[in-house]
Amino acid sequence: MPIEFHKMHGAGNDFVVLDLRNQPHASLTPGLITKLCDRHRGIGCDQLVVLNAARGSEADLAVAFFNPDGSEAGACGNASRCVALFESKRMGTDRVALQTMAGLLPASINEDGRVTVDMGAPRLDWTDVPLAHPCDTLALDLPHRPAACSMGNPHATLVFGPEGDMPDPAALGPVLEHHALFPERANIGFARMIAPDCMRLRVWERGAGLTLACGSGACAAVVNAARQGHAARACTVEVDGGVLDIDWRMPDRPGEEGHVFMTGPATFVFSGVFSDSLPEDHS
Numbered sequence: 001m002p003i004e005f006h007k008m009h010g011a012g013n014d015f016v017v018l019d020l021r022n023q024p025h026a027s028l029t030p031g032l033i034t035k036l037c038d039r040h041r042g043i044g045c046d047q048l049v050v051l052n053a054a055r056g057s058e059a060d061l062a063v064a065f066f067n068p069d070g071s072e073a074g075a076c077g078n079a080s081r082c083v084a085l086f087e088s089k090r091m092g093t094d095r096v097a098l099q100t101m102a103g104l105l106p107a108s109i110n111e112d113g114r115v116t117v118d119m120g121a122p123r124l125d126w127t128d129v130p131l132a133h134p135c136d137t138l139a140l141d142l143p144h145r146p147a148a149c150s151m152g153n154p155h156a157t158l159v160f161g162p163e164g165d166m167p168d169p170a171a172l173g174p175v176l177e178h179h180a181l182f183p184e185r186a187n188i189g190f191a192r193m194i195a196p197d198c199m200r201l202r203v204w205e206r207g208a209g210l211t212l213a214c215g216s217g218a219c220a221a222v223v224n225a226a227r228q229g230h231a232a233r234a235c236t237v238e239v240d241g242g243v244l245d246i247d248w249r250m251p252d253r254p255g256e257e258g259h260v261f262m263t264g265p266a267t268f269v270f271s272g273v274f275s276d277s278l279p280e281d282h283s
């Protein structure tokens with residue numbers, strides 16, 4: 001059965017968006033997920049994003065994220081901005097609430113066209129990342145002592161000063177993604193501080209490899225760099241595909257972690273129909 005899809009990207013991190021609310025016939029299998037993400041045998045994207053009706057009144061819709069290797073991710077910041085834009089156009093509003101595995105994410109479309117998503121509070125305990133055994137997530141016993149946290153998905157961030165060598169993310173990234181310390185694997189960020197409120201970031205993504213941008217990775221990088229004293233809580237993050245503004249706000253109450261607000265672009269590219277059989281009149 002043909003499946004309608006929408007191609008979108010957030011700072012070059014690209015997505016195939018399937019809205020199943022109006023095509024319930026589409027049955028998603030790991031094989032179909034991998035095929036749709038494949039840049040040679042399918043449509044091609046960094047993640048497949050699946051929309052369903054919300055289960056409750058707080059959210060406007062439910063969103064699930066899948067990597068090209070078929071694994072499901074609890075968060076995807078760039079896709080969350082894209083879905084917020086998609087739904088805002090459909091509903092004619094500038095505020096959208098997404099229901100994700102990481103929780104309820106309020107989003108707003110700004111006057112400049114950029115999208116702001118409240119990505120929630122980072123989870124800083126080893127059990128939340130998760131890690132394989134108890135340890136301080138502020139400086140893991142790994143090369144370059146990265147800090148780790150969860151934004152609904154696992155992240156470790158290696159932070160470097162303005163000068164000096166940095167390992168190749170394409171070489172060290174997959175080694176750390178699959179390290180035994182990460183029972184659910186991890187996204188690995190390589191951050192170079194330009195100033196306390198500005199960093200350059202590349203992310204080796206779990207299940208996807210090196211991408212042009214990683215929204216949850218940018219949130220985790222600012223949290224992790226701020227925890228290590230290298231970055232301010234509000235920081236511009238320059239990624240290969242553009243610029244994201246991250247603001248890890250102060251908590252409302254003592255003993256809690258503040259929410260991380262991510263602001264950045266969301267772009268609609270094209271819509272199409274995917275069918276694995278030739279149309280009848282393909283003359």
Ligand SMILES: N[C@H](CCC[C@H](N)C(=O)O)C(=O)O
Binds near residue numbers: 047075077217
């Ligand atoms: N590969 C990630 C999901 C996509 C995250 C990224 N595209 C973003 O914008 O946050 C994971 O398995 O946790």
